[in-house]
Amino acid sequence: MQTAANQGRWGAEAAGIATLVLVIVAMDQIIWRPLLAWAEKFKVELVEAPPPHSVVLVFLRRLTILDRLTADWSRLLETVDHWALTVGRATRHPRWTATWGVVRWLVIVGVTIAAYDAVNTAAHLLAQLHRSDLIRVGLATLATLGRVLAALAISVLWTVPVGVWIGLNRNWSARLTPLTQIAASVPATALFPGLVALLLHLRGGLNTAAILLMVLGTQWYLLFNVIAGASAIPEDLKEATRLFRLGRRKTWTVLILPAISPYLTTGLITAAGGAWNASIVAEYVSFQGHVYTTFGVGAFIAESSLGNHEGLLLLSTVTLALTVVLINRLVWRRLYRRAQERYRLG
Template identity: 50%
Template structure:
C-alpha cells in the first residue's frame, strides 16, 4: 500500500517560505480592506429592480457586459501567468504557490471586504461594478489558468524540437505551437468559465453586509429578486432569457470556435466527423471571409509577427553592459513587502485575539465537516462525469447534440433553483446536509465534465484506430488508452472543482429561505454568518482556515498528481 500510494501522498506537508510570504501578504491585503471597510458609508441602497418582462433585454446586456469584461481579464491573466509558470522555472516556483493560495480564497467572504473598501475610496456605483467584475473574474480564471499551464507542460518533445529547428522566436513559438496545442482545452474551459460566471452571477450582482445593500441592475439581480418574492412567472421569464443568451452564445461563438480549433488536434489521420457549425461554414463560403483574411487579417498578423520578432531578437542580442545588480530592484520590494507582512500580521493578531477560546474547536469541527462534503461532492461528480465526458468527447454526433444542453444546464444559477430543492429536501432526515452537498455538486461537477470532454476531444484518432485494430476493448481500453489520455485533464478539472466546492460551501451551508435561516456546521456557514453580522474576527479566522486547508490538500495530492501527469501521461 505504501509503495502504491507513495507517488501520490507524501509523508509530510511542507509549507515553504513562499507560501508563508503569500499568506502574510494576503492577510495584509485582507486587513487593509477591513480597515477601509470601516470607513464605508453606513447605509447603502441599490437601485429598484423591476420584474416586468420588457426590462429583461436591458438587464441581460448589462450582465453580459460584466461577464465579457471579467472573461477578457481572465483570458489575459491565464495566458500570461500560465505561460510564465510553464516557461520559467523561477516563475513557476513563485506562481504555482500563489495560484494554490488564490484559488483557495473563498471569494464570497472576500467580496464584502472588497466592495466596502472600494466604496470608501471610489464612487458607490463604480465600486460595486468593480467588485462584481472581480467576483466573476475569480469564478472564471482559475480553471483557464490551470488548463493552459497543463497544456504548456504536456507539449510533446518532438514538437518543441521542430520549433527549435525552425528557429522560431518566442512569439512565433507561442502562436504556432503553444497556443495551438492549448486551443481545444482552452475553448472548453472558456465555456466552463462562462458557466461558472453565470452560476455566481446572482451573488455578484446582489449581496448585503449589515445595513448595506449592494445591488446592480442585471439578470442575476432579476433572478434573485424574483426568487425572494416568490414570483414564479418572473423567475421563468428570467431563466428563459438566461437560456436564450446561453444558446445564442453557443451558436454564435463556441460552436464556430470548436469547428475552427479542430485543425489543432494531434493526430496522424483525419477525423471521420469533424465538428460542424452553420455559422463557421457560412463564413468559410462567404466572399467576405476571403477578402477579410487576405486584406486585413493576414497583413495585420504579419506586422505583429515582424514587430514582436524584432523585439525578441533585440532583447536576445542586447549586450549586458554594466548590468545593474538584481538586489537594487529587489531590495525596495523586499522592504515594502516586509512592512506589509509586519502590518498584516499585527492587525491579524489583533483581530484574531478578539475571538473567544471556544472558537478553536468550532473551527476545527467546521473544517472537517466542510471537507467531508467537498470530498463527497467530488466523488459523486467523478462517478458520472468521467464516462459521460469520454462518450461526448469521442463521439462527434453525440457532442453536437449534447454540448448545447450541457452548457445550458451548467450555466443555470443553482442558487436560483436551490430554494425549490431545499423545499423538498428539508422534509427528509438530514435534509440540510443533502441540500448542501447537492448545491456544491451543482456548482462544481461541470469543471470536471468540461475538462474530461476537452481531454477526450483531443485524443488522437490514430491511437483510437490502433486500439480497435489490436482488438482492445472494455476495461483494458480504459486502462491503456482512455485514462492515460484524459488524466492531465481530469486533474485540472478536479483542482478547479475542489476550489469551486469550497467556495460553494458559503452559499450551501447557510441558507435564508421563507423567512427562516437554515444552516449546518461548516466553514462556509461560519463565513456567511460572520459576513452577515459584520463579525470581522470570525470572518478572518474562518477564511484563513479555509485557505490553509485547501493549500495543504493541494500539496498533499494535486501537486504530485500534476507532476505525474507531466512526466508519464504526455503525448510523446
C-alpha cells in the same frame, strides 16, 4: 434570479434563466463553434475524422472585408511596435531611470505600510477570540472537507462514464456539448433556494442537502474536463484498440482511463475549489424569510459576515484558504504531476 425566488416570483426567475440560455447559445454559435472549427486545421492525426462544421465560420471566410480589416490590424500592430520601441529607448535615459527608481521605492514603502497595518488589524481581531473558537473552526473545516470529498465522489461517479461517452462519439458530442454548456451556464446559486425546500426533507436535513448543492457547483468542471480528455484521444489509438479487438474493460484500463487521467485530475482540482466556494452558500441558506444552517466552515463565514463578527470571519476565511492551499500542494499537485508523467500522450 435569487431575489425573484425569495419573493416567490417564479415567472421572473424563469425569464432570467431563459435570458442566460439565449446568451450562451448565441456565444456558442457566434464565437466558440467557429473557433473550434477553425482550430481543427492545426490537429495532426494519422486517421481522418470528420471536422466540426460552423455556418458562421463559412460566412466569415466569404467576407472580403475581413481581408481589409486584417491588413489594417497588421499596420496598427506595426505602429504600436514602433512606438513601444521608441518609448523603450527614451526610458533608458538616466533622467527616466532615476524617476522610475523613486516611483518604485514609493510603491514599496506604501505596500509595506499597508501590509503592516493589515497584520496589526488581523492580530488585534484574532486576539479577541477564545480557544474554543479555534477548536470550533477546526472541526467545522473538517466537516466541510467531508462534504467536499462526498460531492467530488458523487460527481465523478456520473461524469466519468457520461463524459467519456460524449467525448468518444463525435456526432453525439456535437449535439450534447452545447446542451451541457447551457445547463452549466445556469448559476447553481440561483437554483439553491428552490432546491433547499425540496432537499430539506431528505434524511439528514441540510447536512445531506449541502452535499447535493455542492454537487451542482462542481459537476460541470469534471464533466467538461472528462469530455475534453476523451475527445483528445487520437483516432489512431482508438483504431488500434479496434484492430487488436480489446474488450470494453481492457479498453478502459489500457486506453481511456490513462488518457483522461490528466484531464480528470485537472477537473478534480477545479471542482474541489468550486465545492469549497459553494460551501458558503450551501451550508447557510436563506429562503423566503427562513434561515437554514448546518455545521461547517462555510456556514461560519456566512454567519460571521452577516453578524459583523470580524474576528471569527477572519479566522474562518484564513483557515479555509490555508486548508485549500495545503490540499493543493500535498495532494492535487502530486496527483497531477503523476498523471502527467505516467499517462501523457505524445
